[in-house]
Amino acid sequence: MASEPADITDLLLRWNAGDSGALDRLTPVVYDELRRLARSLLQRERPGHTLSPTALVHEVYCKLVDQNRVGWENRTHFFGAAANIMRRVLVDHAKKKFSQKRGGSAKKVAIKNDENLQTVQFASEELLLLDSALDALDRIDARKARVVEMKFFAGMTNKEIAGALGTSDATVERDWKMARAWLIQAMNSGNPPAE
Amino acid sequence: MTRERWARLEAIFDRAIALPAAGREAFVRASAGEESLAREALDLIAAHEADHPLLDAPAAHQLPEGMRIGPYAIERVLGSGGMGVVYLASRADGQFQKQVAIKLLTAGLHAAFDQRHLRVEREALARLDHPHIARLLDSGYNSFGQPYLVMEYVEGEPLHVWRLQQQPSSQAAIELWLKVASAVAEAHRNLIVHRDLKPANILVDRHGEPRLLDFGVAKLLGESNAEATRTQYYTANYASPEQRSGAAITTGSDIYSLGVVLHELLTGELPPGNALRGDLAAVVAMALREEPHRRYATVDRFAEDVRRSLKGLPVSARPDSLAYRTGRFLGRHKIAAALVLVACTVIVAAASVAVIQARRAEQVTQYLKSMLGGSATDPDSLVRERGAAVKLSELLEQLDRRISAHPPAPEVEFELRHVIGLDYYQMGLYDQARNSLARSRQLADRLYPANHPSRHDMNLVRGALELAVGRFAEAEQILRHLRTQWRNPPPHSLAVLCANLGTAELRLGHRRRAEATFQQGLLADPSNPLLLSNSSLVFIEQGRFTEAIARLEKAAASSRAAHREPRVPLAWTLANLGLIYLWTGQHEAARRNAAESLGLFEATLGRDHPATIHPIMTLAHVTSARNPSQAEALMRRGVAAQAAALDEGHFERAVGLTHLGFVLMRGANPQEAVKPLRLALALRKKTFQPPNWRIAETEGFLGEALARTGRRVEAKPLLESSAAGFAEVYGTTNPRTQDALARLQHWGR
Incomplete structure (x- = not known):
């Protein structure tokens, strides 16, 4: 790996101290690591060993960041940033799978009625639907889109999201409910509702 | 829109x-x-x-009844804690009918940490197969990627509830506790420390069999991850002092918690309660000692003592030793702890930093010059000037503030904080030193990997600082850890490390361990002055003065030969040398060494530094016969310096009072000596436990003072006690014992 854990921690601390350039350097490292992990896990498709996006972000965090040195706020910001990166990782992966399937060249993905495969399963069409709905939501209400990213892709709690966004738990909860309903509505109708 | x-x-x-x-x-x-x-x-x-399976991955605490986790169907919540929820569940695939407990982590950010704990718990439990440890049956990830553990379901009551319901006899309670202890011992044999032993984690089933649960915060010993030795999870009432302070955790931490559990099980109260009596009280007290290494070495030994006390057999637990009490006392009195060490005729560890300082002197000088517009010379020459310590302390404070206001590059700041910490340390400003070193440590964490030499240097200084402020257990811990961490240290560094570590071990009462440590250092660097000096303490405490003198003379010679060795450590060496020459009746050598020591202290630490009391008292003794009024003036100066720096109750003050008493009693009006000597004796008795040469020394002087004023009846028991004390500590042929016997013969009639 090109980057040592110490560097990531340092970048994280610097970013949190207001050095916005640090985020630019942080992102590719986290992205690479997430993609690498996601690839190995998604390809494994072994029952009982799938991993959710949340767990992935946690894995990467544990691996890259020296947790002795970063406070709760830093973790929150890392997860806030990682939520967006995770979204990109999964969407890229889903796009690849989706195009392989449409091209018919790739091995067919077995979708059994096995709860252990759910995570692998959603990694294609449904996820792409969610992604474009989320883009649409972002254009209407960027904060709500961030809330969804953090909750869904990084498994953050309302309190943690509130911390990252500088708002209250109650606002996050309201945002989430509205965003969730709007996204479901958007995905069910096949295209986003009145924009 | x-x-x-x-x-x-x-x-x-x-x-x-x-x-x-x-x-x-x-x-x-x-x-x-x-x-x-x-x-x-x-x-x-x-x-x-509407439901949405993608968006609604449930958090662990929302799992509905009937929902499946792997092959298990959830029945109900058994309990929840900071890390997750424990469900009662059963096999849903009909393979067998058995209820199990499933521990599932709550989703969320903190789960990053908890996942690691769950992994540790899984590994710990997988290693353990013991009738009194709840067994691990299975583990995996659910469909949302959350990890879970499946454990044997124990239908029973937590220990404290069981105690209230069953009201067990002491015998029954102890027998149950022994089973729990055997479970903990099994874990320790598998290199697992539980770290959260408490009644709530011990379930007693309906057959009265206990099961140990919840290895969620357990520590797998030998794991390389340093973080894993520390944890923020603990239960205050049952946690050992090292857990509460965030220090490293060992099996001793579990022994402590087991002690609390036993105490509560027997008395219904948390310690310290007064209900326990006799051997059992001593046994529990030993388990509850503050320093982990002074508790039982293993759970098995603890259990053995408990078993023996049940049968009325003698136990191995001993009441607190002198060293322990002293250590505790010193731990509470940080002030001028360098002096505290010397009170035990110790040479302070300050030289350890000399090397490092020498290496970085260039950098400091550069920085000082830049800060002060070129007016500053190198810090050594500043110190060399009389009274410069005060100026230097102001300078350091100024630097401190400037660096905080305008932090330089982290690498530079690390060096500066380090050096400033060293300087504060050398000047006895320990709180400032600690702050500065803490900052330096923070920076090191950002800059250097765990095994970087700069970190070793810093830890060496941290250890020396803890030693200087009397936190011997902490010093020992830091330094012992450093010794294992440091691959191929330079011989000089190893010598300094051993000098400090050995001294800490000696202070904690581990004479043999200290001897081995000093020996290790001497093999690496046989002429290291600090090491030579400190290793003489082993002899001094045993009254082996000839060997102590030889060692100290070698240390002094070595110190003088070293090009840049700072003079503060040499001053301590000479002070001790003077004192031992005095004790062995070599007054000219005593005077010479004490005079040089005093000169060095005055030049480096200042004329009114309380350290001066040590050479002063030797000078006063050798002057008293020839010129009593000069001796008295000297002692009064030393006592005043102490009074200005130390609390009234500080046991160091006994040194000044004892020897002031000595010169007064030999002067024109011996009656004046009685009051300071009584004060000194009270202080020393409060601090030390007889037999102790310090108590014996003051008793002898007080006895003589009383006899000189005609109060022979009061004097006799004091003189007898003094002679007996010296004889017990030093043996009958020791010159100080001979002195005390002569005093008893002359004044005790």
């Missing part, structure tokens, strides 16, 4: 979903005003009510 329209939609949605379902449509239509907005709001509300 316009911002206004979105805001209206949101307002309607928020309020509508708070209403009962039946009233929503009417509310929406009334508040929307127009059909299209109402339609959108109603669609959203319908979506709000």
Whole structure:
């Protein structure tokens, strides 16, 4: 790996101290690591060993960041940033799978009625639907889109999201409910509702 | 969609979903005003009510009954804690009918840490197979990627509830506790420390068999991850001092917690309670000692003592030793702890930093010059000037503030904080030193990997600092850890490390360990002055003065030969040398060494530094016969320096008072000596436990003072006790014992 854990921690601390350039350097490292992990896990498709996006972000965090040195706020910001990166990782992966399937060249993905495969399963069409709905939501209400990213892709709690966004738990909860309903509505109708 | 329209939609949605379902449509239509907005709001509300498997990955605490985790179906929640939820569940695939407990982590950010704990728990439990440890049956990830553990379900009551319900006899309670102890011992044999032993984690089933649960915060010993030796999870009432302070955790931490559990099980109270008596009280007290290494070495030994006390057999637990009490006392009195060490005729560890300082002197000088516009010379020459210590301390404070206001590059700041910490340390400003080193440590964490030499240097200084302030257990811990961490240290560094570590071990009462440590250092660097000096303490405490003198002379010679060795450590060496020469009746050598020591102290630490009392008292002794008034003036100066720096109750003050008493009693008016000597004796008796040469010394002087004023009846028992004390500590042939016997013969008639 090109980057040592110490560097990531340092970048994280610097970013949190207001050095916005640090985020630019942080992102590719986290992205690479997430993609690498996601690839190995998604390809494994072994029952009982799938991993959710949340767990992935946690894995990467544990691996890259020296947790002795970063406070709760830093973790929150890392997860806030990682939520967006995770979204990109999964969407890229889903796009690849989706195009392989449409091209018919790739091995067919077995979708059994096995709860252990759910995570692998959603990694294609449904996820792409969610992604474009989320883009649409972002254009209407960027904060709500961030809330969804953090909750869904990084498994953050309302309190943690509130911390990252500088708002209250109650606002996050309201945002989430509205965003969730709007996204479901958007995905069910096949295209986003009145924009 | 316009911002206004979105805001209206949101307002309607928020309020509508708070209403009962039946009233929503009417509310929406009334508040929307127009059909299209109402339609959108109603669609959203319908979506709000719908399930969505993708978006609704449930958090662990929301798992509904009947939901499956792997092959298990959830029945109900058994309990929940900071890390997750424990469910009662059973096999849903009909393979066998058995209830199990499933521990599932709550989702969320903190789960990153908890996942690691769950992994540790899984590994720990997988290693353990013991009738009194709840067994691990299975583990895996659920469909949302959350890890879970499946454990044997124990139907029973927590220990404290069991005690209330069963009201067991002491015998029954102890027998149950022994089973728990055997479980903990098994874990320790597998290199696992539980770290959260408490009644709530010990379930007693209906057959009266206990099961140890919850290895969630366990520590796998030998794991390379340094973080894993520390944890923020603990239960205050049962946690050992090292857990509460965030220090490293060992099996001793579990021994402590087991001690608390036993105490509570027997008395119903948390320690310290007064209900325990006799051997059992001593046994529990030993388990509850503050320093882990002074508790039982193993759970098995602890259990053996408990078993023996049950049978009325003698136990191995001993009451607190002198060294321990002293250590505790010193730990509470940080002030001038360098002096505290010397009170035990110790040479302070300051030289350890000399090397490092020499290496970085260039950098400091550069920085000082830049800060002070070129007016500053190197810090050594500043110190060399009389009274410069004060100036230097001001300079350091100024630097401190400037660095805080305008931090330089982290690498530079690390060096500076390090050096400033060293300087504060050398000047005895230990709180400032600690702050500075803590900052330096923070920076090192950012800059250097765990095994970087700069960190070793810093830890060496941290250890020396703890030693200097009398926190011997901490010093020992830091330094012992450093010794294992440091691959191929330079011989000089190893010598300094051993000098400090050995001294800490000696202070903690581990004479043999200290001897071995000093020996290790001497093999690496046989002429290291600090090491030579400190290693003489082993001899001094045993009254082996000839060997001590040889060692100290070698240390002094070595110190003088070293090019840049700072003179403060040499001053301590000479002070001790003077004192031992005095004790062995070599007054000219005593005077010479003490005079040089005093000169060095005055030049480096200042004329009024309380350290001066040590050479002063030797000088006063050798002067008293020839010139009593000069001796008295000297002692009064030393006592005044102490009074200015130390609390009235500081046991160091006994040194000044004892020897002031000595010169007064040999002067024109011996009656004046009685009061300071009584004070000194009270202080020393409060601090030390007889037999102790310090108590014996003051008793001898007080006895003589009383006899000189005609109060022979009062004097005799003191003189007898003094002679007996010296004889017990030093043996009958020791010159100090001979002195005390002569005094008894002359004044005790």
